[in-house]
């Protein structure tokens with residue numbers, strides 16, 4: 001296997017197609033091999049991660065990094081393991097397991113907290129697993145430990161994921177006193193047969209309505225409800241009944257995600273891939289839901305108001321890290337942290353907790369620029385030159401990206417004017433579009449990917465020669481539908497009409 005740059009020189013188009021195939025979404029560093037695995041990471045001892053934070057926070061203090069700073073707490077336990085779920089979550093196997101986990105989490109807080117003195121987080125996200133599956137006593141202790149370890153800014157978004165089966169009024173009181181202002185209630189479906197076949201234990205309609213009633217006692221808490229469409233055994237009528245019921249609760253936001261077994265989901269491991277017919281059915285269900293929520297006084301945020309609505313109601317931490325490249329400290333197993341200008345990392349499997357090791361991808365300022373441009377061009381279809389300048393101190397055309405952006409413009413794929421770099425959808429084959437942006441990957445990142453996937457790349461190159469570039473582009477499009485965070489992943493967000 002030659003080096004990545006040799007491969008690029010030999011056949012850059014094939015290499016880019018291959019990169020698009022193994023990494024078809026806008027994640028950079030690319031999450032090949034499953035979203036939570038970071039298979040291209042290298043092992044870092046704890047001290048190296050702490051030094052990265054020390055440098056990253058110094059950059060933040062001196063205004064050389066985005067001001068956004070998020071804290072994510074992962075509670076990996078659930079009452080049951082739903083068949084559709086790909087999150088790092090498990091059912092506790094023995095008494096005291098969650099208690100022991102809380103102690104490890106507190107030790108992790110102690111490890112990082114000294115670096116964060118003088119900083120406050122502008123988002124705190126409790127995710128999982130099922131964070132509401134914690135006992136009331138343990139939740140009080142967790143919140144106390146967080147207060148003692150970190151500062152949360154006055155305007156921070158504090159978001160908690162809950163399942164109706166384990167949420168209680170007392171837990172809400174504790175969270176509200178910590179600053180909770182957005183709660184995501186994972187309903188997914190209210191159909192009893194589907195709940196049973198998906199092994200989603202403990203959920204009932206009555207329990208869900210009781211939980212909504214409790215949340216409504218706290219007017220400062222925005223309620224978001226998650227639903228799923230296209231689950232096995234879920235009929236369109238049953239799904240739309242759920243949508244109508246949820247609309248009656250008047251949540252501030254409804255998210256509907258399409259069932260799509262992937263990654264570590266039990267349905268995926270059991271081989272339950274979706275057929276084109278399944279996808280079409282789910283898409284139709286989503287379209288029907290779109291009409292129904294509009295009839296019931298909700299509507300997806302319009303493009304122009306999206307930023308404002310999203311700031312108020314959406315997961316701000318997600319936006320801050322993915323759109324604006326803010327830094328993120330994550331505590332708990334299997335989750336990513338990002339230190340701007342330094343690295344992305346996650347605990348190495350089996351080495352979680354204070355004293356453990358990490359898998360990391362070094363991520364300097366150039367990589368940040370590449371990641372920022374990739375995300376904005378791929379997902380938002382345009383890159384604002386002024387915002388880029390504010391963040392990185394230079395115009396994108398004067399950075400390491402300049403040559404690639406001009407090449408793409410010369411090929412008719414980009415339009416560049418004084419304010420924007422535009423990446424329009426129309427007129428170009430989607431497979432070619434996907435591959436074109438892989439030009440922005442750094443040689444170092446390509447080398448990492450080739451170290452893991454080099455043999456697959458050679459097989460792919462042979463196949464491309466056999467079927468020709470057009471057929472290869474077609475294949476790319478169909479593969480991208482299976483990507484973890486693909487734009488084609490169906491999703492409807494709706495908020496009540498104001």
Ligand code: SF4
Nearest residue numbers: 078081082085089129
């Ligand atoms: S969907 Fe939620 S409750 Fe079900 S296994 Fe995943 S994290 Fe746990």
